[in-house]
Amino acid sequence: MVEVPPLLELKSLVVAYGGVEAVRGLSLSVAAGELVTILGANGAGKSTTLMAISGLVRPSGGEIYFKGQRIDVLRSHEVVKLGVIQSPEGRRVFGPMTVEENLKLGAFTRPGQNLELDLRRVYELFPRLFERKKQMAGTLSGGEQQMLAIGRALMAQPKLLLLDEPSLGLAPLLVKSIFQTIKNINQSGVTIILVEQNAQAALKLADRGYVLDVGNLVLADRAERLLNNPQVRDAYLGAR
């Protein structure tokens, strides 16, 4: 069998804020088409890892490769141009802009292309956004803002989609539907890294999972095995 390089590869990634290392030598890889989840408590380094992949924080050590190309030396907009798209924690929609302007910003790296088809696709996925397309994004509910954040990321036609805490602060019913949508997006061919505190739901969805603890990788396995792993159950799934 020919060795295909993984879509994304982190080699001993170290990210430090001031003198404190938030990520301490993390290595992981994601193959094309996978849905991989990164789990861990608050401060485990999950979001920091995504920010390093997106080029918003500079790693102080290690390397990041996307399709074999080293990307930790690139600036954030160059990483985005390669198709590594992040929907950040807290959604970060542009509040004083309309829903549609937010979506168009999502496609910022694709100038001159006809966006109608992509807009229609996002509106089909999230009909609520269509109803509110002229509304200011800041006036949307939390769930609608999450839909917008994901829809905005999809407008970039991601090759690798980084989702940071998409279920945070949402009603349980909405969480379920957002997770179903994430599954559908993955099945349409988009590789996804899902960072979640809702470990159970994330593991049910994912192919594989990594578990971080204060910047260190503590476990890496297939999702169904992590679900049954007593260590994971105790620490993250709330089982007694």
Add this chain to the structure above:
Amino acid sequence: MAHFVEQIIFGLTVGSVYALIALGYTMVYGVMKLINFAHGELFALGAFVGYIFLVTLNWGGLLGPALAIGCVAIIVCVATALAGHALERVAYRPLRHSDRLAAVVSALGASIFLQNVIMVVWGAQYRAFNASLLPTIVWRVAGQSVPLIRVFVFLTAVVTMAGLYLFINRTRFGLAIRAAAIDQGAAKLMGVDVRKVIAVVFLIGPALGGLAGLLVGIYYGQINFNMGQMYGLKAFTAAVIGGIGNIGGAMIGGLLLGLLETLGDAYISGAWKDALAFVALILILVFRPTGILPERVAEKL
């Protein structure tokens, strides 16, 4: 009240100049959260670059007023844009990761430096613009006099601002500027090159300020090395009145401040003109620090 309409026209003329300068403050603040205290000096620089071409080289006499002013306006915009770009490179970019106070001190230093450069080059005395650059036409409209030069200054400023408004609200790059002003990090995640946005903002803002300097030179007929101080302060006031960071606010704030000053001058006392402007600044800062425009919707959940 016979001259009320004339006062309004005068106020709008002055106000449109304030608005042009205020746009430079507000755009830079919007994207960088930095008050560019050297902006008033870029405005003065615009006046002096205009002086080189219109007076020293006498383009007004050689080319005729319309062509001369058109060409010089473009030269002034380019020159001040480049000066603004250099300012960003030298005074602000190296401090991007330092704390805010360092950038403020650097801005004040740049302001003093530029003011002194202008004084060394052109001297401390007032310099006169050619008085007869524009024909002194005064229209009579319904018993009120409407001088050509006021209409010219006002229209130049308004057309420029309309162009800027379209650029910000209708173009792809304008969208990027707005996004970077709302949330730089999120804008980066959209693929916006924020460094480039900042560079462009530092071209547009100074160009508008420089154009305002040229207009003031043509309008009042005389310029001085420290003219940027008072105009800078007034325009900053206008930007705060409209809501700093808000482009539409800077335009409205400028016009309002111009009207307030002129009407105060006419109906209260000329001596109180400047005081009125700063009383307005203080009142706004105390009672409505976000400016008079209705607040934009909450960005939170």
